[in-house]
Amino acid sequence: MSERPVIAWFDRDLRLADQPMLAAAAACGRPTIPLFILDEAGHGAWPPGAASRWWLHHSLAALQRGLADLGLPLVLRRGPAEAVLRDLLAETGAAAVHWCRRYEPALRARDRRIGSALAASGVEARSFDGGLLCEPEEARTAGGRPFRVFGPYWRAVLARGAPPQPEPAARPAPPAAVPGGDHLDAWGLRPTRPDWAGGLREAWRPGEAGARERLRRFLDEDLRGYRRLRDRPDRQATSRLSPHLHFGELSARTIWHAVATRTAADATLAGDAEAFLRELGWREFSYQLLVAHDRLPEEPLRAEFTHFPWRRAAGELRAWQHGLTGYPIVDAGMRQLWRTGWMHNRVRMIVASFLVKDLLVPWQEGEAWFWDTLVDADLASNAASWQWVAGCGADAAPYFRVFNPVLQGAKFDPDGGYVRRFVPELARLPAAHIHRPWAAPPAILAAAGLRLGTDYPAPIVDHAAARRRALEAF
Secondary structure, eight states, X not given: OOOOOEEEEESSOOOSTTOHHHHHHHHHTOBEEEEXXXXXXXXXXXXXXXXXXXXXXXXXXXXXXXXXXXXOOOEEEESOHHHHHHHHHHHHOOSEEEEEOOOSHHHHHHHHHHHHHHHXXXXXXXXXXXXXXXXXXXXXOTTSOOOSSHHHHHHHHHHTOSOOOOOOOOOOBOOSSOOOOOOGGGGOOSOSOHHHHHHHHHHOOOSHHHHHHHHHHIIIIISTTHHHHTTOTTSOOSOOOHHHHHTXXXXXXXXXXXXXXXXXXXXXXXXXXXXXXXXXXXHHHHHHHHHHOTTTTTSOSSXXXXXXXXXXXHHHHHHHHTTOSSOHHHHHHHHHHHHHSOOOHXXXXXXXXXXXXXXXXXXXXXXXHHHHHOTTOOHHHHHHHHHHHHTOSTTOOOTTOOOOHHHHHHHHSTTOHHHHHHOGGGTTSOHHHHTOGGGSOHHHHHHTTOOBTTTBOOOSSOHHHHHHHHHHHO
């Protein structure tokens, strides 16, 4: 049996359990060198944003601890992945490189180059399932083309049956000698603003152990009632697993089978489980779109939107970014995003509709802001979802659907608890007025200690007029 080691190249699947590249290394019996490469240039136009960099720091620290428990030091190196791998192969004489596939356009191209170069040099190159339930090429229309509508796509995925069972953590043999590497702190991934870092730290526990704890709590506390309550931002009714899933701290099939096991034990959860797994399906659908359309993050999928008359409104964009639009549900969502690096999914749709429909600001501006501030910023989901709201993507909502932020707030935050939490200057307003403070009688405003235009802004746009303007533009 060859003693030349295997390089297990971690890229974003930052876990030990259900980790196919580690399982393959253990199965072949070779010593294993775990490696993470900080290759920001390899991401092309979409290097990780600030919130993602914060999460990456803490997820890597957790992965280091987990690997150390197995006697496997994690080697950290920075630079172009091709060059780093070439150097490490020369240093170690490794016989193979294992990694999990990525689906973003720049990273797919990078991985193809690396695979070809490794094969040409006689090094075994193996890539593994990158954490999706279904590889993008495995679900196709009857004509062999990618789906453009979610419903038929999801039915095709479900028709394939349940994904394989997740595997327990493997224990590859440690290397005889550990190559040198960087210190994680030297990479400067954490933000310099302590208030922002503090808010992220209060909200999240990155890493595989935190992911498993989050999944357990969702199954125990929030799966029941998910279908009914998932649109309520004032309730803790969603899984909040998206950043753990994005960084591969849990595999999609681990989540799938955990939900299936719980449902098998309690059939009354079936409707909630179906609704939740459908959300996993939207993530899968977004990846199919991205693989089929490399320019999805930059260009509208529906070509007729290329010449849409968007507005350049820097002041209104800044007001939206900082939660100062004068529409409480919009401002609460944007402030939740800034404080915690995350936003409730229903509110994401509301704030996105406000930007692209009420303000007619290009959807790419919202996509870029989310990319920088979301801890679960995912290129496929971010691009596909913004295009969905803008009406220019696949399976798009009708272009004439314009969310009314007042009605949306009243429907999904009926008591105003969500707004009060993130827009505290409105906390003393009664529920009847909290989503329309500008319409509250002066006595109500005075009792709430609220001076419109001073303590909280007046609306930056009249929704009814903005809706008419949007419909004319569309």
